[in-house]
Amino acid sequence: MGRSLSASEDRTARDLIQFYLLDHQTPLGKGIDLALLGLNLVFVGIFVVETYPIAAEFRSTLWQLEIGIALVFAVEYLLRLYGARDRVTEFFNGYTMVDLLSILPTLSVVLLPASVSVLNVGFLRVIRVIRVLRFYRFTADAEFFFGTVSDNTLRAMKLLLTILVLLFTSAGLFYSAESGTNPDVATFGDSFYYTVVSLSTVGFGDITPTTSAGRWITVGSILAAIVLIPRQASKILKEWTSRDKVNVTCPECGLEYHESDASHCKACGHVIYQQTDSRE
Incomplete structure (x- = not known):
């Protein structure tokens, strides 16, 4: 009897956790959404600010803040797995994989302090860029913390988000590849400027890639823009023409x-x- 009651209580706790992580209607559900969105904005902003020359004390504060937010996201990730009805499916869910990958670089530095000098650059530094993909979780359906939107509005928001994510991710990858070797790419702003100019096919030529990785990132970004943006734009056009x-x-x-x-x-x-x- 005691074992059955325990299992029932566990199922109730899991259902409650899953409900509030997915809910967009109740005050608590909206509050969780707003909190996660705000933390995600800060999480992404830290990556950008760290590319600029800032005081050592401020950089240390940003690092402590990044650790704190990463721990919050780690708890959210574990709660999503715990509350899921099918944990294997949830683990391989695209949004969940992004949640995990977005915090791995920070947690790796914290858990492996002896390797800070290695883990804070290179491959893991590139992974940190995908933090911006977490925003797609907030457009998974037509229900948001600010209400329900039409399908056409949702598609328009996803198109705008796709453009911003493409620009930000491409800029982050380009910065990771070119910073330190390209004198024209000193900050994330330089990289973002180059990405916008390249993807818009303007090509002023004042900033050019100097590494093979930078060139291939540029090629990949342009191809991704050619495929992704017209595809989502066509969905919006299709909705308008079928009104x-x-x-x-x-x-x-x-x-x-x-x-x-x-x-x-x-x-x-x-x-x-x-x-x-x-x-x-």
Whole structure:
């Protein structure tokens, strides 16, 4: 009896944790969303500020703040795994993987202090850039901490986020590859400027990559922009052009969105009678 009660209590605790981590309606759920969003903004901002020449005391403060936020995200990550109904599926979830990878560089330096000089540069420094991908978790569905938005608005927000993430990630990777070897890339701002100029195909030529990694990062960024941005923009355009259609699915072939006065599916001819007002 005691073992059964314990299992029931554990399931209740897991359900409660999962609910509030996914909830966007209750005050506590909204508060958690706002807190995580704010911490994520600070987390990303620290990466940018650290690329600029700042006082040693301020840099130390930023490092302590980064450790604190990383620990909060680590607790959130563990709670998501604990509260998930299928922990294996949750572990391999794209958002969850980003959550883990975004805090690994900081936690690695904390847990392996003897290797600080090695872990704070190179590969792990590049990984820190993907912190910005955490913002996609806040656009996973049409419900946010500030309410519910339309599908078209959600697509527009995802398009804007995709552009910002692409610019920021490309700039961070380019900075990691070029800083220290390219005199024109001294800060994240220099790298961001180069990325915007390159992806917009303006190409002033005042900043050019000097390393092979920098060149390949530029090529990859341009290819990613060519693929990702038109794809999401086409979804928005598709939604705008289908505003006059009714979201009815044909039971025969599965075609969605038909004209408001359609009586048969235009793809297979199956009857999909839709009631319309003769006064229109």
